[in-house]
Amino acid sequence: MASSGFEGFEKRLELVFTHAVVGGGGLQHGLRLLPVEALREALDAVQCAVVSAAGNAVFDAYVLSESSLFLYPSRVILKTCGTTRLLRAVPVLLRAAGELGLCLRSCRYSRGSYLFPEAQPFPHADFADEVRYLDGAVPGELRFRRSAVMPSRGSHRWHVYSASTSDGGDAPQPTVIEVCMTELDRTLAAQFYQRPGDARTSHAIGDEMTAASGIGGVNPRSLVCAYAFAPCGYSMNGLDGARYATVHVTPEDGHSYASYECAGDADSDSDAGALASIRRAVAAFRPAVVSVSVCYTGAVLLLPNTTDAASSVWAAVARALEPLGLACQSEAADDLPGAGTVTYQTFTAAACSDRHENP
Numbered sequence: 239m240a241s242s243g244f245e246g247f248e249k250r251l252e253l254v255f256t257h258a259v260v261g262g263g264g265l266q267h268g269l270r271l272l273p274v275e276a277l278r279e280a281l282d283a284v285q286c287a288v289v290s291a292a293g294n295a296v297f298d299a300y301v302l303s304e305s306s307l308f309l310y311p312s313r314v315i316l317k318t319c320g321t322t323r324l325l326r327a328v329p330v331l332l333r334a335a336g337e338l339g340l341c342l343r344s345c346r347y348s349r350g351s352y353l354f355p356e357a358q359p360f361p362h363a364d365f366a367d368e369v370r371y372l373d374g375a376v377p378g379e380l381r382f383r384r385s386a387v388m389p390s391r392g393s394h395r396w397h398v399y400s401a402s403t404s405d406g407g408d409a410p411q412p413t414v415i416e417v418c419m420t421e422l423d424r425t426l427a428a429q430f431y432q433r434p435g436d437a438r439t440s441h442a443i444g445d446e447m448t449a450a451s452g453i454g455g456v457n458p459r460s461l462v463c464a465y466a467f468a469p470c471g472y473s474m475n476g477l478d479g480a481r482y483a484t485v486h487v488t489p490e491d492g493h494s495y496a497s498y499e500c501a502g503d504a505d506s507d508s509d510a511g512a513l514a515s516i517r518r519a520v521a522a523f524r525p526a527v528v529s530v531s532v533c534y535t536g537a538v539l540l541l542p543n544t545t546d547a548a549s550s551v552w553a554a555v556a557r558a559l560e561p562l563g564l565a566c567q568s569e570a571a572d573d574l575p576g577a578g579t580v581t582y583q584t585f586t587a588a589a590c591s592d593r594h595e596n597p
């Protein structure tokens with residue numbers, strides 16, 4: 239951990255694969271057959287480890303010492319926080335997937351602005367270095383590439399990188415929603431500290447935190463796999479058919495942080511449900527500052543009185559968060575070739591919007 243504090247803001251990597259042989263048929267198990275040794279090698283390179291695992295008929299979900307890993311037959315999502323070296327996993331995963339006959343179709347990387355940037359190891363301290371690293375790590379066939387730093391009115395930025403074998407037109411990809419929260423309500427954050435002398439397992443304590451915090455109600459249909467860290471900290475993965483959700487909490491006062499991420503099926507009903515779920519997730523923390531990024535392809539829901547998909551997403555996110563007393567401070571959108579459109583919004587608790595957005 240950095241001497242200054244634990245870095246809650248995660249780095250997120252999503253790799254999508256296809257069969258190396260044209261006409262090779264659908265992927266039944268694909269990446270879910272990655273050998274344990276290959277996963278361990280990738281996580282060792284990142285400097286984190288599995289603390290809990292669960293799976294259903296569609297995907298496998300791992301809680302890590304630093305966030306989460308999701309494995310679908312053709313998609314891997316690796317999200318890590320602290321001072322992990324996330325991008326070091328890329329060459330390991332590409333090699334291991336290649337041994338299963340899979341080749342990379344797209345790569346997407348995203349992160350917010352760190353609380354403690356000076357503590358990050360190469361290449362993560364500087365987005366330009368991350369982009370150079372990724373450009374060197376992904377195969378040349380992914381020739382449609384773009385990186386962007388999406389601004390807000392304040393100091394928060396959303397960093398995105400995408401590389402793809404095509405510039406669009408593929409089947410719609412699941413919509414991904416990433417919510418980052420800082421300055422959590424102190425009383426709510428205190429729920430993520432263990433009681434001194436509690437001898438129960440990390441899973442049992444995590445289950446209690448899931449129920450007490452309301453996180454279990456974000457998607458009541460989910461199978462929840464929760465883990466409590468000592469003396470504080472919490473991570474959970476939720477599995478609901480093809481949909482995953484994940485919550486991570488750093489409750490330490492002074493640098494408190496929580497994140498909520500979910501991805502649904504690639505259809506607009508699922509998107510509407512996912513966008514509504516962010517209110518329940520944010521209500522569990524009552525943060526002073528929130529950012530929401532939504533990455534979508536194809537036909538995302540189109541609300542009445544909006545002219546385009548990005549405006550619809552902005553409106554749906556604002557509609558979800560404004561009843562919690564959060565006021566939208568900024569909206570941005572960018573198109574990533576092969577990865578769709580990314581929207582980015584920042585919100586602050588109405589009472590402190592001046593303090594945070596007009597330093």
Ligand SMILES: C[S@+](CC[C@H](N)C(=O)[O-])C[C@H]1O[C@@H](n2cnc3c(N)ncnc32)[C@H](O)[C@@H]1O
Binds near residue numbers: 319469489
């Ligand atoms: C891994 S969790 C959740 C990470 C998530 N990205 C976040 O910060 O919200 C991080 C929290 O667990 C605490 N923690 C305790 N032991 C830890 C460990 N061995 N590895 C990582 N975090 C640990 C940290 O101090 C922090 O409060």
